[in-house]
Amino acid sequence: MAQLPKCIQIRGARVHNLKNVDVDVPLHALVGVCGLSGSGKSSLALGVLYAEGSRRYLEALSAYTRRRLTQASEADVDSIEHIPAALALHQRPAVPGVRSTFGTMSELLNVLRLMMSRLASHACPNGHLVPPSTNVALDKELTCPVCGATFIPPAAQDFSFNSTGACPSCDGTGVVRTVNQASLVPDPSLTIDEGAVAPWNTLMWSIMKDVCRAMGVRTDVPFNQLTEHEKNIVLHGPAEKKHILYTSEKRSQVTELNFTFYNANATVENALEKSKTNAA
Known part of the structure; x- marks a missing residue:
């Protein structure tokens, strides 16, 4: 069985102050980049890691979604291996609305909701788990193999905090206002x-x-x-x-x-x- 990569391998980075830099950045760890002013810290973090990580992730999205998001240009490097999707946070990030998150803006939650509805083992009214079935995609009833109960499994929209699946108390905003x-x-x-x-x-x-x-x-x-x-x-x-x-x-x-x-x-x-x- 192949081993999972342990680091991001950057070879020949030439972004701004970086001059053919080779560096391995550990994965699954909290990594800090430090150095003198002008040594290329921001160039490495934003110009290479974020630019390439976000660019590759956005390439996997639909053309409609890509038009709505700001795309970074391709980093000037010889090669980058094992880089995951990247997210850059500003010190004072602008929030488009109370319901907007990284998941909604990138449409990542759309994929997760679809996975949860189509690939999950749904529980029948008596608590028994029913294996995934094509009946879910066809909006048909599921029949529990244990107790025989029939039920309609939750659809993708039922997992959305902005529509059908919204909490009835806070309406999906995460905030409940009460009178003092x-x-x-x-x-x-x-x-x-x-x-x-x-x-x-x-x-x-x-x-x-x-x-x-x-x-x-x-x-x-x-x-x-x-x-x-x-x-x-x-x-x-x-x-x-x-x-x-x-x-x-x-x-x-x-x-x-x-x-x-x-x-x-x-x-x-x-x-x-x-x-x-x-x-x-």
């Missing part, structure tokens, strides 16, 4: 009329103080002196429509309005949902 309960009422010694409920202090939501009063909550009593029932209405109360008499502060004019009550948590979640919509 302590920030809803930062100073419980204040009354609701004095601004105890932070989300209701904006011009848009200030009317919630009047709607809250219609929900049976005392708004002229310090928040920490309200009953647990009243506090629960403020923080988690139902979205009920109430008929209120609204007095304009500027005109001192009384107006009859119908408004739906938004509790403190719902107010923040509503604002967050609007920011997501505007960003999209």
Whole structure:
């Protein structure tokens, strides 16, 4: 059995400050390149290793993918043996979006998803592994040879964190935003009329103080002196429509309005949902 290569063999490197350099770079190890300024450290790391490693990898991709990626020119060397695919990281890498990764940009994840769906042994509903079959590629049901259960195996898109296979909690972004309960009422010694409920202090939501009063909550009593029932209405109360008499502060004019009550948590979640919509 042939032995796996242990190093990248570079012969006759002539990139920038490198003058016919021969060097062996260990594989499967953390390797540092050090030397005097102008000795060719960057030329070796970026001009040879990265340039040739990324170029050879990109050559294996589709023409459509290659058009979307920046390709390095061929390194000026006599030969390079056993070089793997390369990735160069900048000190401040630009991130195209929250869902963009090296795997998505290079379409490497497309291949991995296809392998997982086509070549994997899928588990039946009873936990038995079913060997790979052409039925997966044909979108047909699999039958467990142990218990006889039939099931539809996951397709390639089911392994994508950007579509069907996305986590239902974070929607594939890896981040779950929740309301900080302590920030809803930062100073419980204040009354609701004095601004105890932070989300209701904006011009848009200030009317919630009047709607809250219609929900049976005392708004002229310090928040920490309200009953647990009243506090629960403020923080988690139902979205009920109430008929209120609204007095304009500027005109001192009384107006009859119908408004739906938004509790403190719902107010923040509503604002967050609007920011997501505007960003999209």
